Amino acid sequence: MRNLPLLFCLLLAAVLFTRPARGQELQAEVTVTTENVTISDRQLVQQMRNDMQTFLNTRTFTNQAYRPEERIRCRFFVGITEIPQNGTYRATVRIVSTRPVYGTGYETNLLSFADRGWIFNYSPQNPIDYSENTFVGNLSSLLSFYAYVIIGMDQDSFAPLSGSPYYDRARTIVTNAASQNVTTEADEGWKDSNNANRYNLLNNLQDPQLQAFRATLYAYHRQGMDIFITKPEEARANIATSLRGIQEAVVRRPNTLLARAFFSTKADEMANIFRTSPDQEQKVAVATLLSETDPTNSAKYQAILRQP
Incomplete structure (x- = not known):
């Protein structure tokens, strides 16, 4: 029993030193x-x-x-x-x-x-x-x-x-x-x-009215890009769905800084993601949505409709 304090100290040290720093x-x-x-x-x-x-x-x-x-x-x-x-x-x-x-x-x-x-x-x-x-x-x-x-x-x-x-x-x-x-x-x-x-x-x-952009960061990356290598069709569908939320946010609050930053960061990547889609209907829908939501990069989005 006299060794209990020593045992307690050893256990405490083990806990402290095994916690992630x-x-x-x-x-x-x-x-x-x-x-x-x-x-x-x-x-x-x-x-x-x-x-x-x-x-x-x-x-x-x-x-x-x-x-x-x-x-x-x-x-x-x-x-x-x-x-x-x-x-x-x-x-x-x-x-x-x-x-x-x-x-x-x-x-x-x-x-x-x-x-x-x-x-x-x-x-x-x-x-x-x-x-x-x-x-x-x-x-x-x-x-x-x-x-x-x-x-x-x-x-x-x-x-x-x-x-x-x-x-x-x-x-x-x-x-x-x-x-x-x-x-x-x-x-x-x-x-x-x-x-x-x-x-x-x-x-x-x-801004709660622009929360769709933050929600898209998750859907686009975790439910889209992270599964693209194994499930490209599902990944594209998830990304396309998230973009509709962004479209609604842009309608409510047009030309925000966050929208401009998002599209300047992602326009080329989104065009490449959907340009290789085998689903022509999806390609047309996404190209139209992005061109209407972000007309500055419309030429990039129209490239989605070209054959890969």
Whole structure:
């Protein structure tokens, strides 16, 4: 009986050490370019890139356990466009995240979004720091905001509407950043200043009237792409059904940022999916639906009707 405390400690240690550890969620690659400005110190540019990438890849954003092979692949293409003053940078940034398709080596894009309004202070001597409850700096807020959007969309693609907690965290960042008073980092992207900024991207993701887009992330990927290799007809049927929900959402709320982002990301892929369908009636129906819903890419959708 005197060995019971020792036995309890051993059992507790076993439980603690066998629990899955929290792992980093992202496998990010950052590229920084300076074609539009003159920066003589190339080492500073490389350090900026390294610091951004390290922040994204070493920080844990959730309580979920991610194995190394489950980390979400994403890329940040940062193009410096202006240096208003020493240590302050304006940039246009394209954020791309991908998702593996089950049973294949193919990766499909979940997000491809251009944010043309980044402004941030950066010094190689200062770490990129972040606090979930307070504004620390615009660079960490921008990186964390998109980390949560990427994670939310990835979660939505594996279980219906499961990305909501991460959009809520992104909302906290928006609220804190919009109320900050660091004049050198005044960023209109955190406010409802135009309909193509990150504020409105998040608004669209959290809008109940546009929930069909998030539902489609699941139906398109989990019930479509993930079974395509073994059940292509069923996969196409599931994707086609989900697109009708998107059509209804676009009728209710035309020309939203989320709709434009979805179609710019998926237009080519959808055309390829249905172009090889043996069901001519399905091809006509999908080509018509997509052309009416997304006329900008109508030429791509009309290619569905050609023989593969």
